[in-house]
Amino acid sequence: MRGMYVSAIVCAALLTDPVIIGAHFKLLEPASWLVANDRGDPQKAAPCGGDAKDKGTPSDIVGKAIGGQKIHIRVQETVYHPGHFRVALAVNSRDELPPDPVTTTRDTEKGPRSIWAVIQSPAQKPVLADGLFPHYTKPSQPQIYETDVELPNISCAKCTLQIVQWMAEHGYNNPGGYTYHHCADLAITADPSKPIDKGWPAQP
Numbered sequence: 001m002r003g004m005y006v007s008a009i010v011c012a013a014l015l016t017d018p019v020i021i022g023a024h025f026k027l028l029e030p031a032s033w034l035v036a037n038d039r040g041d042p043q044k045a046a047p048c049g050g051d052a053k054d055k056g057t058p059s060d061i062v063g064k065a066i067g068g069q070k071i072h073i074r075v076q077e078t079v080y081h082p083g084h085f086r087v088a089l090a091v092n093s094r095d096e097l098p099p100d101p102v103t104t105t106r107d108t109e110k111g112p113r114s115i116w117a118v119i120q121s122p123a124q125k126p127v128l129a130d131g132l133f134p135h136y137t138k139p140s141q142p143q144i145y146e147t148d149v150e151l152p153n154i155s156c157a158k159c160t161l162q163i164v165q166w167m168a169e170h171g172y173n174n175p176g177g178y179t180y181h182h183c184a185d186l187a188i189t190a191d192p193s194k195p196i197d198k199g200w201p202a203q204p
Contacts, residue, residue: 023081023167027182028144029074030161031061036182039078044176047097047162048183051175067190068153068197074146075163075182080139083167084119085132087149090160091201096126100179101166110171114178117166125152125199136168152197155190 026032026040034042034049034056042054050056065071073087090096101117119131133145161184170178190196 023077023083023165023170023180024079025075025077025165025180025182027075027163027184029072029146030063030065030184030186031059033059033061033160033183033185035059040076040180040182043180043182044173046100046176046179046181047094048160049181062158062185062187065151065186065188067151067155067188068194069191070148070150071161071186072146072148073163074144075133075165076142076144077135077165078142080142081165081167082136082169083165084117084130084134085145086119086127086164086166087129087132088127088162088164089152090126090162091154091156092203094160094162094183096201097160097162098127100164100177103166103178105172112172114166114168114170116168117178128152151188152200153190153194154188154197154200156186156188156203159186159188160184161186 024039024041024043026036036043042051042056043049044051075085086101088097103117104115105112106115120127121130123130129149132147163182165180167178167180172178
């Protein structure tokens with residue numbers, strides 16, 4: 001049903017208040033709009049990374065994509081943390097990107113910690129996919145996650161594709177809350193053989 005939401009519930013084993021350092025991930029594909037280090041920093045601040053200490057250096061990369069077709073997304077979790085990923089798209093302004101996932105927390109001696117986050121199911125514009133790559137067991141080595149996500153059939157000179165990771169059992173970050181952020185700039189050309197997807201902002 002349109003607008004229906006389901007919650008990602010963290011496994012009960014995670015509620016034992018383990019000591020887990022903050023997660024990090026690196027956007028491998030498409031190319032990030034910021035130059036990132038090996039851990040993917042800077043990535044805390046919404047909507048597209050950077051933080052008060054390091055706003056980041058633009059990469060000046062604008063990728064190309066075809067509307068109505070799938071784009072390959074590949075991320076590497078450089079520092080493990082349980083959670084999942086979400087993908088969204090802004091056409092004219094990053095102000096069009098959705099807020100970070102709504103999070104339920106529990107109180108601890110060290111402050112609030114995240115328990116679960118709302119996942120859109122089905123995804124609603126401007127979210128393209130939600131609840132991607134759920135993982136709650138620490139792997140033996142850093143993991144690469146990848147998938148294909150279908151773009152709307154629209155044209156834009158410089159859309160923003162946002163990929164965020166929501167983290168379970170995490171303390172509140174300032175900035176960023178319980179979410180880390182990466183973005184890629186895309187020039188999307190609509191596929192003329194398909195109808196234009198309605199409901200997306202028009203280009204000026």
